[in-house]
Amino acid sequence: MNGVEEIRDILGKEDYTKLKSVIHKYHPVDIAEFFEELSPKESLNLFKILDFEDAIQVLEEVDSDKKYFILTNIEANYASKLLAEMSSDDVADFLGDLKEEEKKQILSLMEESAKLDLKDLLAYDKNTAGGRMTTEYIAFSKDLKAKDVLNKLAELAPDAETIYYLYVVDSEGRLAGVISLRDLILAPEQTPIEDFMKTDVKKVNVMSHQEEVARLIKKYGLLALPVVDDNDVLLGIVTVDDAMMVVEEETTEDILKFSGSDVDEKIDLKQISPWIRAKRRLPWILVAIIGEIFSGRVINGFSATLQTIVALSFFIPVIMDMGGNVGTQSAAIVVRGLATGEIDTASIIKNVLREAAVGIILGIINGILVTAITYFWQGKVLLGLVVGIAMAFNLTLAAALGTFIPLLWHKFGHDPAVASGPFVTTLLDIIGLFVYFSTATWILNL
Amino acid sequence: MNGVEEIRDILGKEDYTKLKSVIHKYHPVDIAEFFEELSPKESLNLFKILDFEDAIQVLEEVDSDKKYFILTNIEANYASKLLAEMSSDDVADFLGDLKEEEKKQILSLMEESAKLDLKDLLAYDKNTAGGRMTTEYIAFSKDLKAKDVLNKLAELAPDAETIYYLYVVDSEGRLAGVISLRDLILAPEQTPIEDFMKTDVKKVNVMSHQEEVARLIKKYGLLALPVVDDNDVLLGIVTVDDAMMVVEEETTEDILKFSGSDVDEKIDLKQISPWIRAKRRLPWILVAIIGEIFSGRVINGFSATLQTIVALSFFIPVIMDMGGNVGTQSAAIVVRGLATGEIDTASIIKNVLREAAVGIILGIINGILVTAITYFWQGKVLLGLVVGIAMAFNLTLAAALGTFIPLLWHKFGHDPAVASGPFVTTLLDIIGLFVYFSTATWILNL
Structure with a gap:
């Protein structure tokens, strides 16, 4: 039981x-x-x-x-x-x-x-610092002594979210410093708190996004972060346990967006009806349908070529899928790098070039590989070359676009995860098929 | 500057x-x-x-x-x-x-x-609790009084990772309880710590995975979690700032695995050569190539059908991509749900059925939609029906398999993220194309 x-x-x-x-x-x-x-x-x-x-x-x-x-x-x-x-x-x-x-x-x-x-x-x-903060913090004015603060703590503690950081404010309520309970109990009783408070307080504006709150708490290993208004007046605190919740929420949001689900998709499958869940997942699926109809029209444009050599159709899956794979890998690295702060948008071109270099290497290796596979399977050298060249070109493009699109999206202030999954894949399908059939028409002289 | x-x-x-x-x-x-x-x-x-x-x-x-x-x-x-x-x-x-x-x-x-x-x-x-813990914790024996502990703190604090949780151990070093600094400074000086320590201490075995450590710290909003051996002897603690690092690492790992990159892929593009990065991303790409050659062989198997109606090839992209999209959405929800503990593997069948229900709804809506699109584009009712029926069937299957595969993988003790991205997509491509061409052969009597 x-x-x-x-x-x-x-x-x-x-x-x-x-x-x-x-x-x-x-x-x-x-x-x-x-x-x-x-x-x-x-x-x-x-x-x-x-x-x-x-x-x-x-x-x-x-x-x-x-x-x-x-x-x-x-x-x-x-x-x-x-x-x-x-x-x-x-x-x-x-x-x-x-x-x-x-x-x-x-x-x-x-x-x-x-x-x-x-x-x-x-x-x-x-989703802002203000929306996340609690007003149950403890603040003192800076002329108090260590002993007075300790004595007052007993009375204030039951209502406070944390007593491990005690904030110090001036007469206007502006944040002047912070003392940790650790420093307080180690300080001689008669020391004014002003003497041992830290004045370089990490803090966040009340309108800041919750991601910024979590980032600062994580970066500096804090137990709580004070929230202030534009005049530096202390309004509240966000504690580390709430920051962990924020990280969890934001990660879930990123992964679901990345896979093309709506932001509001809840993980808990039990609580929501399949109708609502289907509705939430529909938008990106519809975008993808439209995109893939364009892919179909690309093939349609080359139907004469295809009718002459039906074998060209056998390689549509590998051309489509590989571009999508490499593009998604690149996009995932960018989205995650932006989330953790390891990549910034200052140097979009640099990042795209670096990633394109990886794409060229992957493209050449896989290009040679599929040329060989095609030759052994179909016994045709030229067809092998078509598939190989298209593959090499596609993977380079996939790595570059998979990096560029989320970075650009982020630069314009949007969430990079949204633009990454289905959008990149669909775009790469259209481009990839066009490259493939163009290469075929050119090399096979059709 | x-x-x-x-x-x-x-x-x-x-x-x-x-x-x-x-x-x-x-x-x-x-x-x-x-x-x-x-x-x-x-x-x-x-x-x-x-x-x-x-x-x-x-x-x-x-x-x-x-x-x-x-x-x-x-x-x-x-x-x-x-x-x-x-x-x-x-x-x-x-x-x-x-x-x-x-x-x-x-x-x-x-x-x-x-x-x-x-x-x-x-x-x-x-990656275990032991590998993450620090030995700089503070522990006392339970017969001490509040005052004695406070006095000793001054001497112990400089070397401790945290002094906000003080652990209580018996004569054999076994974890007997925990007192928070908060409770300590609020307790009357002469109270034995035994009287106000908490005995229901959340703790973790030294061999536990770091994900479990982070999960417990997050769930119970702790500042630190004690690490014990099989005999309950206190060995160390993991603090909340380290737990946040764990969450960040594990999330990056999940997202990259999900997109088919190797686990060791580092986000920081600057520090690693494109050769090494290409090599790390290659394994799943090669798996996908083999898979998509199978997809090509499926088309090959139906080349007579395709030769009769070239228009069938125009819908290969939409069939392939949509299955992949829906499958990836489902897999993302499962991978994330397993990571946050909102989904468990106890009821695989229940989860798969729930998700399949969403797939059926998406399948019917999109099936009707592509039937209409196909009809208006190609002017053929039967062709429209082929695409629509194949689509409906595929999306149902995609949702079910996208749920089932990561759950099964997880049940066998593997990381569900690994089996989710490229593997699910590739498998769905093979199945999807087979369903599509079989439907065509059947309805169009080819």
């Missing part, structure tokens, strides 16, 4: 004493996972026996539908307390997911002070 | 006083980036003026070649001190990158005690 089955079993028997002792073994993150599998009624009964601290954490973890269901089905007073203690970024994300009616209902449960905090957070786009 | 140019300029003028004041503005991570651009001689001169603390951090960040160059060109005594203070995991990774001769040379610089620590670390595979 696995965890959730055991809990369902005890819930069925309404043995709440046993349930309390069993649930105590689990981490709130694991308990939140149980909620995914439990029915609404079971979830509610389980939620009611949780400690207040666990309840907050579980609530932060479960998805918005379940959050809404629980909060609107428990005592209003308790819901209000829970909402006040939840991380402000989690509550903001939750409200962002709700319909207008539902949102009003949840807001009506909240205390006025909690609502005020939220109002600002809700104004930021979900 | 950007940062590195300014520094190069000052280095050229040998104005070391100015250099010291300028370099002080930069974070060690940024200084390490300068080293990538500077010549060996410039790097060395810059390194020599760094503070000891900065020097350690910079050394941890620069690549192994530069590390080796610097350590073997500074005073042996200083090198020895630096090596003793660097994180054990960084030193172990560094030694792992060196040739046997170089490794001996570096080891000869090290103090005996530092070498002993390292010997164990070097025994673990690079």
Whole structure:
């Protein structure tokens, strides 16, 4: 019997004493996972026996539908307390997911002070530093001493997202420095924090994209990154665990876009109907259809050639597929390189030339190979040459275009992953077939 | 003038006083980036003026070649001190990158005690928890009081990778619990740590794959994860910044494998010759060539059909490309879902059926669409039907196989990304063309 089955079993028997002792073994993150599998009624009964601290954490973890269901089905007073203690970024994300009616209902449960905090957070786009930050940070003014700060911590800690970085602000709320809890407890009690705070604070503007937030946290190995407005006023922080979520989300987005799925495609196959999933994947497929009809028209344009030598058609697959393969490899390297910052768009031409060099090498090797294969299969030297030359030319072009298109797309401020998968492949098919049949017409004098 | 140019300029003028004041503005991570651009001689001169603390951090960040160059060109005594203070995991990774001769040379610089620590670390595979962990953690025995621990911290902190999680071990060194610095400073001074330590510690076996380490750190929002042996003896910790590096590495690996590049492909286009890069990308390209020759043989097998109706060849591109597109979309969703844990292999058949349902929907929509396109283009109803029926059948199959192959591959303990890109596309080309020409022969009675 696995965890959730055991809990369902005890819930069925309404043995709440046993349930309390069993649930105590689990981490709130694991308990939140149980909620995914439990029915609404079971979830509610389980939620009611949780400690207040666990309840907050579980609530932060479960998805918005379940959050809404629980909060609107428990005592209003308790819901209000829970909402006040939840991380402000989690509550903001939750409200962002709700319909207008539902949102009003949840807001009506909240205390006025909690609502005020939220109002600002809700104004930021979900994918920005502002949309990701929490307002539960700790900041001090710089004239305090190490001892005073340590003493105040006890009181501030329960509400803070992290106490490992303590920020220092001036009288206008502008970020002046940061002290780590590590430095604080090592500092002599009477030292003013100004003396040991770091003033070169890594920070991010509230409107920055979440990718930039994650990049800085990763690059400098931070536990949290302060978010400031244009005047350097401290507004919130993003913690490293949220940065890891951002990395995961952005990666999923890149891989799915790269494969030509819509951005909103969810991984979890269970939760979405095949109709919606098909609809989301349709756009790029339709683009590809149009593109490949053009490929067909290229062949159509050479149908006289093809009618004379039917064997030319046998090599359409290898010409098409190889161009697509090499182009996709190049595009994948560029998309990933841009994501990790190892490639920049400053030198598009340099990058394209470097990649084209790889394409030439691959083209020559494979050109010779398919010439030989064609000769042994069909016994015709000239046909072999046609396939080989077209292949060499195509792979060079594929490497160059597979690099150029995502870089160009990125330079114009778009997501390079979108332009990479199906678009590059389809374009290379059209060009590749044209090169192939032109080479045939030229060499075979047709 | 950007940062590195300014520094190069000052280095050229040998104005070391100015250099010291300028370099002080930069974070060690940024200084390490300068080293990538500077010549060996410039790097060395810059390194020599760094503070000891900065020097350690910079050394941890620069690549192994530069590390080796610097350590073997500074005073042996200083090198020895630096090596003793660097994180054990960084030193172990560094030694792992060196040739046997170089490794001996570096080891000869090290103090005996530092070498002993390292010997164990070097025994673990690079991609395991053991290969990723550092031995610079802090552990206490459980009978200590909060106050004693706080007092000892000052002495232990300088050598520790993190002091935010303090581990509690029994007399045999087995992991008994964890206390966070947060809980510690909030606890009354006389409380035994046993009273407030958490005993349900998330941990990982030393032989676990690094992906598992990153997954646990992300899932539970941890700052560090303890690494234990089979007897639960604490051996080291992996910190969240290393986990973020793991996520980045694993993602790059997945995307490149998915696009059919070799695992070792490095993103940085500048540092590797096009010959080596071409060689790394060749294996999957050769597999694809063989596969597509089979596709050609399928067409060859139907050359009589093709000779009768040349127009059939016009639709080879759309049939080939669409199958590849849908198959790649499905494979991307599976590969990503397996990486994030949202899909498991327990129910392969369920997942394949769900995905096939999407394929059927896409197949029917696109089948109708290409039937219409074919009819308007070629004016032949039956030809339209052939293309449409083949398309519908192909896309269903593409979705099912694009899901099934990576899941099966994963179930047998292999990396699903490897089997996904070129392999799925090539297989679908062969099957798709066979389905297309068979449908043609059947409907057109050829």
